[in-house]
Amino acid sequence: MNRLLGVALGILTAIGGFLDAGDLVTNAVVGSRFGLSLAWVVGLGIVGICVFAHMSGKVAAVSGRATFEVIRERLGPRAAGLNLVASLAVTVLTLIAEVGGIALALQLASSVDHRLWVPVAALAVWxxxxxxxxxxxxxxxGLLGLTLIGFAVAVFLLGPDWGELAAGLAPSVPANESTTTYWYYAVALFGAAMTPYEVFFFSSGGVEEKWTVRDLATSRLNVLIGFPLGGFLSVAIAACAAIVLLPRGIAVDSMAQLVLPVAQAGGMLLVAVVIVGIAAATFGAALETALSTGYTLAQYLGWSWGKFRRPAHAARFHLSMIVALVVAVAVLATNVDPVAVTEYSVVFSAVALPLTYLPILVVANDPEYMGEHTNGRALNAVGSVYLVVLTVVALAAVPLMIVTRAGS
Amino acid sequence: MNRAAAPPTVSRRNASRVAAPTCAVLAGMICACAVLGGCGAQAGRADGERAVIAVGDHLDEASSAVATAQLALESVRDGLLPAVTADATVGRAVESVTAAAHDLAALVPPAAARDAVQGRLTAWDAVADGVAAVAQARVALGADDDASLSDAIAELDDAGAALDDAASRLDAASRLRETR
Structure with a gap:
């Protein structure tokens, strides 16, 4: 019974913890401009993150070591260094977006300017x-983030024409948008679904929780049920925007606009529930990204790491997280728009994807670390197909960004 | 002690090991800055066709901000949205609509492109009305009475219609240019 409860809790946490500022903003922007015609990208991203998070969790459970530690040892300092630079830069950018996201959520609840909330949010994270x-x-x-299910409730309460909504799922470029803008947002959505920090956090979290081979089934369930349900919430956010904002010609450019469809559907109570969810999701993601900066740096440089150790015994690990948070506050203090940072972070995530995921595929196939638990043929086939997709996405991201002037 | 004769503490090989990644990181940062700079809003001097497109984009931005403020105020009036949340939403709409006004003011269409010059002038009037209406919406939220809210919603409605009208005229002028 306890084990069953543990599994259920893991799945619920995975659902609630799946969404971050990038998912929230990108899905709302896409829903308000393209309806549900880009929902297929969320599906593609969910399968990808499931495949690589599963591999990453398996490496942690079987070897007892975090993925990045093994990558450093298996591929050497140069290849791992490239991986480190790419994923660390994107993770810090994502951390900036998440801290800004917390501040924006607090502004929604208080009307106090988000710039005043930024240091408070960073201090709370630390x-x-x-x-x-x-x-x-x-x-x-994770459990508080589950309140984002309010978006799915809102879709039902809005009572849309379900046939029309389902027809909108077909990939198509709206008349008032260009094909390049459509593909730019496809890349952004894909980057948001497959953000690199997620796999590093997942595997390092496995080590923090002392996973063993016996936990493989639990890890698989968390990934294969939790993440797709998290993806369902992403589509619900896009659907809310498509139902209420798109017909009124409102293109989302702020987090505040996310709650307008929810208000139309469920009034103040549902708005309050969703604001709690936005705050929890961005706060949880800020914790995960801050930890991921500490994990990747410490695992690459061989420092003592982990929250299971007292801060005094993992001083450099904790110091690197503090530095990352100070950088986030400093960047946000320049008056940069957190939503713009979020939009850039998901596109640069897309650029870094192959550098992050190729080493995971390599390590998950190494019998020296994985023993009898190396990837099967099917998983390798899917992983390889995804690497091709990731490479195409990474190569297309920056040119699309320039051509579309970041989707404007 | 002759300091100049002392052997270097960092060999050339080590120096290149340190220098290579540093150069790569610097090159990456410069590329990122160039990309972000290139993605900035299109403003300044533009040819006639681009100017018309830019005016249309700024009208869309302003319309979106006005519609956002109107939806927020209607939600408050109907008791669906807390005033503090609406204030944050309308506050952001003020930033968007003033950004659209700023970009429109910074746009310099060529004098020979009469449709672009006229379109910009019409758009400017509509966007200026939009800025005033959205700014007034925040005042109405602070006043916290139904009459103020209704007046502000009506003002936003008018501003939205003016923006739609300006967009239609721009569209018609641009179609005329294409047929010529």
Missing amino acids: LVLWRVKFKVMENVT
Whole structure:
């Protein structure tokens, strides 16, 4: 019974923890401009993140070591260094977006300017990283993030024409948008679904929670049920925007606009529930990205790491997280728009994807680390197909960004 | 002690090991800055066709901001949205509509492209009305009475219609240019 509850809790946490500022903003922007015609990209991204998060979790459970540690050892410092630079840059950019996202969520609840909330948000993130246990931190933010299910409830309460909504799922470019803009947002959505920090956090979290081969089934269930249901919430956000904002000619350019369809559907109560969800999702993602910066740096440089150690015993790991948070506050203090940072972060995530995921595929096939648990043929086939997709997406991202002037 | 004769503490090989990744990171940062700079809003001098497209884009941005403020105020009036949340939403709409006005003011269509010059002037009037209406919406939210809200919603409605009208005229002028 306890095991069953543990599995259920893991799945719920995975659903609630799946969405971050990038998913929230990108799905709302896409829904308000393209309806549901890009929902297929969310599906593609979900399958991809499931495949690589599963491999990453398996590496942690079988070898007892985090993916990045094994990559550093298996591929050497140069190849791993390239991976480190790419994923660290994108992760810090994502952290900036998440801290900005918390501040914007707090502004929605208080009307106090988000710039005043930024240092408060960063301080709260640091306090949790410093004091709260990993399991508690993950479960509380994941479960509170589940309140984002309010978006799915809103879709039902809005009572759309379901046939029309389903017809909108077919990939097509709206008349008032260009094909290049359509593909630019396809790349952004894909980058948002497959953000690199997610796999590093997943595998390092496995080590924090001391996973063994016996936990493989639980890890698989968390990924294969939790992530797709998280993806369902992504589509619900896009659907809300498509039903309420698109017909009124409102193109989403702020997080505040996310709650307008929810208000139309469920009034103040549902708005309050969704604001809690946005705050929890961005706070949880800020914790994960801050931890991921510490994990990747410490694992590459061979420092002592982990929240299971006292901060004094993993001083450089904690210091690197503090530095990342200070950088986030400093960047946001320049008056940069957090939503713009979020949009750039998901596109640059797309650029870094092959550098992040290729080493995972290599390590997951190494019998020296994985023993009898190396990837099967089917998983390798899917992984290889995805690497081709990731490479195409990475090569297309920056040119599309320039041609479309970042989708404007 | 002759300091100049002391052996270097970092060999050339080590120096190149350090220099290569540093150069790569610097090159990456310069590329990123160039990309972000290139993705900035299109403003300044433009040929006639581009100017018309830019005016249309700024009208769309302003329309979106006005419609956002109107939806937020209607939600408050109907008791669906807390005033603090609406204030944050309309505050952001003010930023968007003033950004559209700024970009429109910064746009310099060529004097020979009369449709672009006229379109920009019409758009400017409509966007200026939009800025005033969205700014007034925040005042109405602060006033917290139904009459102020209704007046502000009506003002936003008018501003939205003016923006639609300006967009239609621009569209018609641009079609005329194509037929010529």
